[in-house]
Amino acid sequence: MPKNPSSNGAMDVTSPKRARTQGGASAKGKKVLISDPIEQVCVDILQKAGVVVDCKSKVPPAELKKIIGEYDGLIVRSGTTVTAEIIESAHKMTAIGRAGTGVDNIDCVAATKKGIIVMNTPGGNTVSAAEHTCALIASLARNVAQGDASMKARKWDRKKYMGVELSGKTLGVLGLGRVGREATSSSFSCPLLLFSSSPPSPPPVISRMQSYGMDVIGYDPFFPPDASRKLNIEPVSAADCMARADFLTVHVPLLDDTKDMINKTSIATMKPGVRIINCARGGIINEADLLAALQSGHVAGAAVDVFESEPPAEHEWALIEHPKLVATPHLGASTLEAQGASTLEAQGKVAEEIANSLVAAFAEQPVVGVVNAPNLTLSQKPELKPWTALATSLGKLLAQVNKAAVTSLQVQVSGKVEKAGELCAAAALVGLFDQSGARDETGAAINLISAPAFAAEREMKVTTQEVEGGVFSSLLKLTVTTPKGSHVIAGTGLAAIGPRSQPIPPRGAAPSPARTVFGSSQRVVEFEGHKLEFEPKGYMLVYKSIDKPGVLSRACVVSHGDAQGAVVNVMAIDRKVEAAVLSKAAELADVSQVHCLHIG
Numbered sequence: 001m002p003k004n005p006s007s008n009g010a011m012d013v014t015s016p017k018r019a020r021t022q023g024g025a026s027a028k029g030k031k032v033l034i035s036d037p038i039e040q041v042c043v044d045i046l047q048k049a050g051v052v053v054d055c056k057s058k059v060p061p062a063e064l065k066k067i068i069g070e071y072d073g074l075i076v077r078s079g080t081t082v083t084a085e086i087i088e089s090a091h092k093m094t095a096i097g098r099a100g101t102g103v104d105n106i107d108c109v110a111a112t113k114k115g116i117i118v119m120n121t122p123g124g125n126t127v128s129a130a131e132h133t134c135a136l137i138a139s140l141a142r143n144v145a146q147g148d149a150s151m152k153a154r155k156w157d158r159k160k161y162m163g164v165e166l167s168g169k170t171l172g173v174l175g176l177g178r179v180g181r182e183a184t185s186s187s188f189s190c191p192l193l194l195f196s197s198s199p200p201s202p203p204p205v206i207s208r209m210q211s212y213g214m215d216v217i218g219y220d221p222f223f224p225p226d227a228s229r230k231l232n233i234e235p236v237s238a239a240d241c242m243a244r245a246d247f248l249t250v251h252v253p254l255l256d257d258t259k260d261m262i263n264k265t266s267i268a269t270m271k272p273g274v275r276i277i278n279c280a281r282g283g284i285i286n287e288a289d290l291l292a293a294l295q296s297g298h299v300a301g302a303a304v305d306v307f308e309s310e311p312p313a314e315h316e317w318a319l320i321e322h323p324k325l326v327a328t329p330h331l332g333a334s335t336l337e338a339q340g341a342s343t344l345e346a347q348g349k350v351a352e353e354i355a356n357s358l359v360a361a362f363a364e365q366p367v368v369g370v371v372n373a374p375n376l377t378l379s380q381k382p383e384l385k386p387w388t389a390l391a392t393s394l395g396k397l398l399a400q401v402n403k404a405a406v407t408s409l410q411v412q413v414s415g416k417v418e419k420a421g422e423l424c425a426a427a428a429l430v431g432l433f434d435q436s437g438a439r440d441e442t443g444a445a446i447n448l449i450s451a452p453a454f455a456a457e458r459e460m461k462v463t464t465q466e467v468e469g470g471v472f473s474s475l476l477k478l479t480v481t482t483p484k485g486s487h488v489i490a491g492t493g494l495a496a497i498g499p500r501s502q503p504i505p506p507r508g509a510a511p512s513p514a515r516t517v518f519g520s521s522q523r524v525v526e527f528e529g530h531k532l533e534f535e536p537k538g539y540m541l542v543y544k545s546i547d548k549p550g551v552l553s554r555a556c557v558v559s560h561g562d563a564q565g566a567v568v569n570v571m572a573i574d575r576k577v578e579a580a581v582l583s584k585a586a587e588l589a590d591v592s593q594v595h596c597l598h599i600g
């Protein structure tokens with residue numbers, strides 16, 4: 001059986017330049033570039049794990065593109081823009097770590113396509129960002145910054161800086177993620193972030209501003225209204241949030257959906273005298289429209305920590321210099337513990353968290369804060385590990401049987417395990433592509449992160465379906481369709497059954513739940529429509545024959561016969577059978593479809 005069937009013509013097959021390690025992986029000897037200023041704790045943790053660390057700030061993009069191929073990992077803050085072009089040259093890269101929250105400076109789609117994990121540290125700077133937001137709200141209400149500047153100009157102008165109370169005012173919060181409220185996921189129209197699994201965050205903007213006596217209304221399409229009410233937040237639509245707020249604060253990531261969400265049209269729906277705060281990302285508020293609204297007086301004041309260009313471009317200074325605007329230079333996460341302090345503050349926390357995540361990613365251990373690889377996160381769950389392994393094996397077997405371009409893969413799962421279908425589809429694709437020798441355009445092997453995008457690019461339709469498993473409590477069935485027909489394989493995973501812990505149930509009794517656990521001992525239970533049972537392991541001679549005396553079907557696992565009297569025979573063998581021998585065997589009377597399959 002040829003090992004490199006470009007026969008799976010839908011795949012772009014090139015020679016492998018890189019393959020992911022499958023076990024015993026470690027951070028030792030990996031090379032990491034840190035391209036933005038970061039606390040020393042990050043370097044210390046990496047070096048302790050045996051990682052070689054280079055710290056180079058302000059590397060010009062062209063230079064970064066040139067050197068990035070040397071590194072297994074990259075750590076950035078918001079100062080480095082990691083473009084698709086840079087990712088394209090990152091031939092050895094396993095993971096990109098963002099020491100902070102926003103990943104809008106990283107091309108996550110390009111990283112996903114290349115099978116690179118992108119991770120952030122959303123919990124690390126939540127408190128600092130929330131506190132800075134609150135500081136800006138309070139200083140906006142009482143003209144703290146303007147009063148200070150006036151006094152420094154040796155003026156005593158009490159009348160000019162008349163403020164407003166916060167008590168009894170309505171605070172509108174767009175985006176009830178970590179900073180907006182206490183949350184366990186950062187999620188505003190951001191499907192990638194929905195999958196990040198991060199530790200719970202401490203109390204944020206809302207609880208602090210409620211203690212000033214503000215009434216809080218909030219909009220977030222992913223936050224259940226009942227949960228909002230429990231936090232004393234009135235759930236409202238985005239339009240209502242903007243229309244009713246006296247103070248409006250945005251806590252959303254910068255996405256196509258959220259770019260310019262505060263603009264002249266939405267500002268026109270707001271109350272005259274509204275005050276607006278942006279401590280999230282430059283670009284969420286249209287800066288020219290905000291300036292016009294400050295000039296007209298419709299917006300009474302604004303506080304901005306983040307800008308479309310950082311440092312600001314020439315045209316942005318007119319907004320920054322407006323007397324009703326309080327500006328800070330992206331200080332949301334800028335807190336550092338005093339020397340010798342026992343607890344870290346934002347910069348220390350994100351540095352520590354990202355270093356630990358990178359070490360874990362290199363060691364193929366569970367990683368916190370993955371933003372672009374839901375399947376990787378799922379595959380680390382103990383209950384889903386056997387499904388991943390089985391799906392990969394079945395995908396490999398199908399790739400060995402199939403000779404034509406795959407146009408679709410159908411994944412049917414029974415067993416009521418949440419997300420198993422999605423994960424099995426990615427794992428089956430990994431098996432199919434890996435067995436076919438498929439590589440991405442840079443020669444990288446296809447992995448759980450890149451497989452769905454790789455299939456989609458090749459217009460391979462992948463569907464998942466939850467089905468009844470029949471006699472099996474858990475079953476995984478794969479069907480690949482090609483212009484020449486389809487191939488089907490199904491399998492299950494047997495759990496080890498100890499004689500004491502799981503006694504055989506009395507005759508007639510229902511099987512004990514322990515017996516229905518999906519385990520790691522793989523069995524193929526259906527092959528090309530024939531029911532049988534064999535362990536996919538080592539070399540296997542598989543062929544179809546007519547079930548009649550004298551036809552080669554001894555010492556085999558033999559399937560049930562079909563309507564034509566054909567059976568599938570599987571024989572464990574100790575070495576590879578050459579293609580010429582297989583062809584000869586297929587010429588025997590009543591024998592057909594002879595394959596030598598292998599699972600290493």
Ligand SMILES: O=C(O)[C@H](O)COP(=O)(O)O
Pocket residue numbers: 077078079099100101102103125280330332333334
């Ligand atoms: O997204 C973040 O984490 C904050 O905006 C902080 O960004 P910084 O790391 O550039 O300070």
